[in-house]
Amino acid sequence: QPIFQEQGMTETVHNWEDHGYLATYIKKNGSFANLRIHPHGLVLVDLQNYNDHTKGREEADQLLNKVEERMKELFHGNIKRVKRLPAILRGGVIDRYWPTADGRLVEYDIDEVVYDEDSPFQNIKILHSKQFGNILILSGDVNLAESDLAYTQAIMGSGKEDYTGKEVLILGGGDGASNIDQMVIDGCKKYMRKTCGDVLDNLKGECYQVLIEDCIPVLKRYAKEGRMFDYVINDLTAVPISTSPEEDSTWEFLRLILDLSMKVLKQDGKYFTQGNCINLTDALTLYEEQLSRLYCPVEFSKETVCVPSYMELYP
Amino acid sequence: QPIFQEQGMTETVHNWEDHGYLATYIKKNGSFANLRIHPHGLVLVDLQNYNDHTKGREEADQLLNKVEERMKELFHGNIKRVKRLPAILRGGVIDRYWPTADGRLVEYDIDEVVYDEDSPFQNIKILHSKQFGNILILSGDVNLAESDLAYTQAIMGSGKEDYTGKEVLILGGGDGASNIDQMVIDGCKKYMRKTCGDVLDNLKGECYQVLIEDCIPVLKRYAKEGRMFDYVINDLTAVPISTSPEEDSTWEFLRLILDLSMKVLKQDGKYFTQGNCINLTDALTLYEEQLSRLYCPVEFSKETVCVPSYMELYP
Numbered sequence: 001q002p003i004f005q006e007q008g009m010t011e012t013v014h015n016w017e018d019h020g021y022l023a024t025y026i027k028k029n030g031s032f033a034n035l036r037i038h039p040h041g042l043v044l045v046d047l048q049n050y051n052d053h054t055k056g057r058e059e060a061d062q063l064l065n066k067v068e069e070r071m072k073e074l075f076h077g078n079i080k081r082v083k084r085l086p087a088i089l090r091g092g093v094i095d096r097y098w099p100t101a102d103g104r105l106v107e108y109d110i111d112e113v114v115y116d117e118d119s120p121f122q123n124i125k126i127l128h129s130k131q132f133g134n135i136l137i138l139s140g141d142v143n144l145a146e147s148d149l150a151y152t153q154a155i156m157g158s159g160k161e162d163y164t165g166k167e168v169l170i171l172g173g174g175d176g177a178s179n180i181d182q183m184v185i186d187g188c189k190k191y192m193r194k195t196c197g198d199v200l201d202n203l204k205g206e207c208y209q210v211l212i213e214d215c216i217p218v219l220k221r222y223a224k225e226g227r228m229f230d231y232v233i234n235d236l237t238a239v240p241i242s243t244s245p246e247e248d249s250t251w252e253f254l255r256l257i258l259d260l261s262m263k264v265l266k267q268d269g270k271y272f273t274q275g276n277c278i279n280l281t282d283a284l285t286l287y288e289e290q291l292s293r294l295y296c297p298v299e300f301s302k303e304t305v306c307v308p309s310y311m312e313l314y315p
Numbered sequence: 316q317p318i319f320q321e322q323g324m325t326e327t328v329h330n331w332e333d334h335g336y337l338a339t340y341i342k343k344n345g346s347f348a349n350l351r352i353h354p355h356g357l358v359l360v361d362l363q364n365y366n367d368h369t370k371g372r373e374e375a376d377q378l379l380n381k382v383e384e385r386m387k388e389l390f391h392g393n394i395k396r397v398k399r400l401p402a403i404l405r406g407g408v409i410d411r412y413w414p415t416a417d418g419r420l421v422e423y424d425i426d427e428v429v430y431d432e433d434s435p436f437q438n439i440k441i442l443h444s445k446q447f448g449n450i451l452i453l454s455g456d457v458n459l460a461e462s463d464l465a466y467t468q469a470i471m472g473s474g475k476e477d478y479t480g481k482e483v484l485i486l487g488g489g490d491g492a493s494n495i496d497q498m499v500i501d502g503c504k505k506y507m508r509k510t511c512g513d514v515l516d517n518l519k520g521e522c523y524q525v526l527i528e529d530c531i532p533v534l535k536r537y538a539k540e541g542r543m544f545d546y547v548i549n550d551l552t553a554v555p556i557s558t559s560p561e562e563d564s565t566w567e568f569l570r571l572i573l574d575l576s577m578k579v580l581k582q583d584g585k586y587f588t589q590g591n592c593i594n595l596t597d598a599l600t601l602y603e604e605q606l607s608r609l610y611c612p613v614e615f616s617k618e619t620v621c622v623p624s625y626m627e628l629y630p
Binding site: 012014016018019020022024026028029030032034036038042044046048050081083085086088090091095096097099102103104105106107108109130131132147150277278279306308311312313 | 329335341344345357361400412414424445
């Protein structure tokens with residue numbers, strides 16, 4: 001109490017009796033603190049400041065140092081664990097928190113909003129990370145960063161394939177290499193050049209063509225024409241997190257793409273695709289089950305890589 | 316207000332006038348919520364529960380859904396941004412928050428405390444991560460996980476060195492491959508076998524010997540005896556974060572190690588060491604400056620790798 005009062009904070013106390021104690025300390029400058037004491041000995045202190053965050057952090061650290069010191073005195077050093085978490089920055093222009101596919105809180109070193117637009121399909125952000133370079137974030141999901149060559153290498157077969165003279169069909173491509181959404185292409189062309197190079201400047205080159213349209217009618221047309229490929233690389237979407245494959249339309253979409261892809265793949269052709277966060281074991285197992293339900297028998301293998309900007313391992 | 320009252324929560328309001336408004340809602344079961352409204356339109360809602368966390372999260376999500384829905388109604392959908400962060404779990408047996416070297420908050424998928432002991436030198440934890448396997452954490456710093464072969468490969472020269480018949484001196488080794496702290500060796504020998512193999516079962520093998528002692532007297536003895544190595548691999552400690560190299564004893568230690576290492580290195584020998592998080596540019600630049608201050612001229616190069624469990628790029 002005296003420590004918070006020294007800061008000019010006024011106290012309001014709530015006593016639950018059964019559930020312990022909550023004190024709220026309010027400061028004139030708009031800051032406040034909660035001190036929550038649980039009967040079995042857990043003490044939680046939350047500070048909330050609204051100001052220049054370097055100054056706010058210093059003030060918060062000083063206050064917390066005093067609280068910690070005083071508590072150690074009171075309990076004669078008999079404290080099992082002390083943990084202080086970095087401050088969470090909310091409400092600023094820059095949002096640094098982009099949870100992983102398995103729902104963990106991770107803070108990125110974002111220092112600039114490079115691009116932020118809504119297309120008819122999704123919200124498209126390109127944010128600059130000090131270590132990862134520009135990161136493409138589609139409707140809140142981290143898609144690809146300039147640091148993530150490992151992703152592209154893996155989805156191309158980890159350097160074990162010889163593409164010379166081969167026919168390759170790439171579906172999707174979060175880096176804008178092929179996408180239904182013209183605005184993703186526009187953003188990536190300008191701000192993700194380390195990823196897409198000059199491929200998007202002209203949608204047609206000597207040995208490639210980029211189609212900005214729904215891939216399903218295109219696949220159906222190719223199948224009808226009997227156009228066959230040595231490789232199909234599906235970079236459309238991650239394995240759905242939902243584990244109701246009969247109900248979820250993303251699973252239906254995924255099976256349709258798989259079936260159509262097999263139809264345009266040569267006898268000894270290969271199909272590459274991404275999985276999802278390694279911790280989503282149920283979803284990944286379900287995906288493997290879909291593979292046994294295809295109209296034609298297939299063999300498959302999998303490989304896990306570390307994609308720097310994902311902050312999780314990715315099969 | 317009605318949404319919180321529906322939950323049986325009692326309200327206490329503080330009005331700053333200049334700085335907006337804080338409402339604290341308290342529930343009989345020991346939960347509480349803060350609703351902080353800033354005059355320029357930032358609204359922050361914090362919920363704190365103490366209970367089974369799956370149930371707590373569901374309740375919290377339902378409440379937040381209602382608040383979000385009501386706010387969208389009140390503002391006719393005219394809300395610039397809505398962001399909900401994953402819950403932070405505090406006070407449990409398992410601590411999932413191990414900030415990066417550059418101070419960012421990251422949540423690990425820790426599901427088990429495998430080893431937790433205090434040695435005379437440090438706190439030693441080995442925690443199990445679903446994706447990274449066992450992780451060695453020394454006094455709060457993530458040292459190495461079973462997923463981190465990339466670290467070991469990089470500090471050995473990224474596969475470009477031929478060690479056949481060479482004399483190699485390894486200083487340190489967070490994986491217990493060489494360490495002053497017997498308790499780290501004990502923990503790693505048992506729980507980090509994917510990292511250290513059977514090397515620590517016997518401290519002496521056909522082509523290696525592990526010394527558990529302070530490396531400085533050993534280096535001095537080698538230098539005096541004229542014992543020379545083809546490689547010195549310094550895995551003792553990361554580049555210090557402090558940028559006061561004249562005052563900080565870690566920098567002094569680092570210079571001493573560097574000087575002694577050069578003394579036991581053959582004319583064309585190589586010295587490998589780790590840097591620190593790529594964002595700590597000042598510390599890394601200072602380290603490079605130390606290299607030009609050695610008693611003998613050296614050439615150096617650097618390489619950045621992605622170490623899975625670090626969640627940051629590491630030169």
